[in-house]
Amino acid sequence: MREDHVAIDFWFSIGSTYTYLSVMRLSDVERTRHVRFNWRPFNVREIMLEQNNRPFVGKPMKAAYMWRDIQRRAGMYGIPLQVPVPYPLQEMEFANRVAIVGASEGWCETYAVETYRCWFQQGLEPGSEPNLSDSLRKVGQDPSRVIAVAQSDKTGRELHAATEEAQSLGIFGAPTFAVGREIFWGDDRLEDALQWAEFGSLRSDGRK
Amino acid sequence: MREDHVAIDFWFSIGSTYTYLSVMRLSDVERTRHVRFNWRPFNVREIMLEQNNRPFVGKPMKAAYMWRDIQRRAGMYGIPLQVPVPYPLQEMEFANRVAIVGASEGWCETYAVETYRCWFQQGLEPGSEPNLSDSLRKVGQDPSRVIAVAQSDKTGRELHAATEEAQSLGIFGAPTFAVGREIFWGDDRLEDALQWAEFGSLRSDGRK
Numbered sequence: 001m002r003e004d005h006v007a008i009d010f011w012f013s014i015g016s017t018y019t020y021l022s023v024m025r026l027s028d029v030e031r032t033r034h035v036r037f038n039w040r041p042f043n044v045r046e047i048m049l050e051q052n053n054r055p056f057v058g059k060p061m062k063a064a065y066m067w068r069d070i071q072r073r074a075g076m077y078g079i080p081l082q083v084p085v086p087y088p089l090q091e092m093e094f095a096n097r098v099a100i101v102g103a104s105e106g107w108c109e110t111y112a113v114e115t116y117r118c119w120f121q122q123g124l125e126p127g128s129e130p131n132l133s134d135s136l137r138k139v140g141q142d143p144s145r146v147i148a149v150a151q152s153d154k155t156g157r158e159l160h161a162a163t164e165e166a167q168s169l170g171i172f173g174a175p176t177f178a179v180g181r182e183i184f185w186g187d188d189r190l191e192d193a194l195q196w197a198e199f200g201s202l203r204s205d206g207r208k
Numbered sequence: 209m210r211e212d213h214v215a216i217d218f219w220f221s222i223g224s225t226y227t228y229l230s231v232m233r234l235s236d237v238e239r240t241r242h243v244r245f246n247w248r249p250f251n252v253r254e255i256m257l258e259q260n261n262r263p264f265v266g267k268p269m270k271a272a273y274m275w276r277d278i279q280r281r282a283g284m285y286g287i288p289l290q291v292p293v294p295y296p297l298q299e300m301e302f303a304n305r306v307a308i309v310g311a312s313e314g315w316c317e318t319y320a321v322e323t324y325r326c327w328f329q330q331g332l333e334p335g336s337e338p339n340l341s342d343s344l345r346k347v348g349q350d351p352s353r354v355i356a357v358a359q360s361d362k363t364g365r366e367l368h369a370a371t372e373e374a375q376s377l378g379i380f381g382a383p384t385f386a387v388g389r390e391i392f393w394g395d396d397r398l399e400d401a402l403q404w405a406e407f408g409s410l411r412s413d414g415r416k
Contacts, residue, residue: 051269051270052267053270058260059259061375061378061380062259062261062380062381065380065391069393069397072400072410075409075410075411076400076412078411078412167269170272170273172267172269172270172273173270183273184277185277189277192280192281192284195284196280201283202280202281202283202284203283203284203286204284204286
């Protein structure tokens with residue numbers, strides 16, 4: 001049994017629906033596997049608009065399936081939810097600016113969990129009130145202070161830089177798990193990412 | 209242990225890339241699980257164009273990821289392949305007309321396996337020569353006879369009717385596994401479909 005922990009970058013954007021499943025699963029995964037997740041907020045919408053990638057807007061059958069699929073899989077993982085929830089978010093960029101502040105101050109994960117819970121369990125949008133301030137208070141932060149930092153040009157530049165870094169890795173959707181230069185897109189690729197982190201391959205014979 | 213077999217409709221379109229993985233896995237699944245797959249060819253491109261759903265065309269980063277993801281997962285399943293392969297198909301509709309003929313004559317599955325093998329292992333497009341005639345000969349069919357039947361208006365109407373039936377179930381992509389009215393999209397949802405077919409739920413406590 002190896003005692004070291006492999007690092008997996010968890011590239012996420014608050015506003016992605018399937019990301020709810022990952023946000024709620026990662027702490028359990030860390031307890032049972034030899035991995036540590038680095039929570040990396042970015043603005044997937046910026047990349048998707050640039051790449052003309054609109055998976056659900058104007059696609060009602062695909063959107064209906066997405067809610068049902070998330071509902072079934074949340075049941076499989078034992079994660080509570082009420083779907084559909086408001087989507088897309090009105091203040092997606094701001095929700096992720098707050099996550100960027102959290103990442104530099106050490107409360108990114110807990111904020112992401114709280115704001116997603118509020119969204120998927122109470123139907124209240126991240127990035128907007130009352131979700132925004134409630135989530136910040138739950139993680140022990142003063143909303144007015146954090147909101148001011150999140151509104152600063154510095155935070156805007158940091159979110160943009162993180163988004164460019166994601167794009168340079170080939171990331172086009174959220175969530176994406178990155179193990180070195182290998183990327184795994186979607187909550188449903190978490191198990192593949194774990195396998196890759198541990199063995200450097202998905203093959204049982206270990207070949208790449 | 210139940211002795212009966214649950215029916216799962218396997219809605220597939222030759223031309224879908226991820227469908228290669230399912231086509232190569234289903235006979236093994238039938239050997240180990242109490243399920244039987246009904247192979248249901250349809251024309252997913254007709255639905256996708258109607259719904260303005262273009263997942264890879266004009267999206268080079270998403271397409272590059274798709275090939276890598278299929279390559280990794282084929283390795284996980286022990287399925288040989290050489291990617292990328294020619295995509296999209298020039299004669300996708302015709303490849304599926306042939307599958308419709310096969311479904312009514314009892315050689316749909318074997319033809320689908322052969323034409324996909326030829327595509328993903330030798331890089332030759334389904335629906336075009338030499339893949340078309342080679343695959344038909346391998347499943348014991350006379351290419352000139354089958355091609356004539358596939359070109360008939362009757363076969364065209366049958367493929368269109370199957371496509372409308374798929375759409376009425378909420379299907380928008382391929383492959384899709386249907387267990388009654390519940391649909392599971394993607395090769396990576398095969399395990400969910402199997403679980404649903406057996407237990408009517410993905411939850412360990414059996415709730416819906």
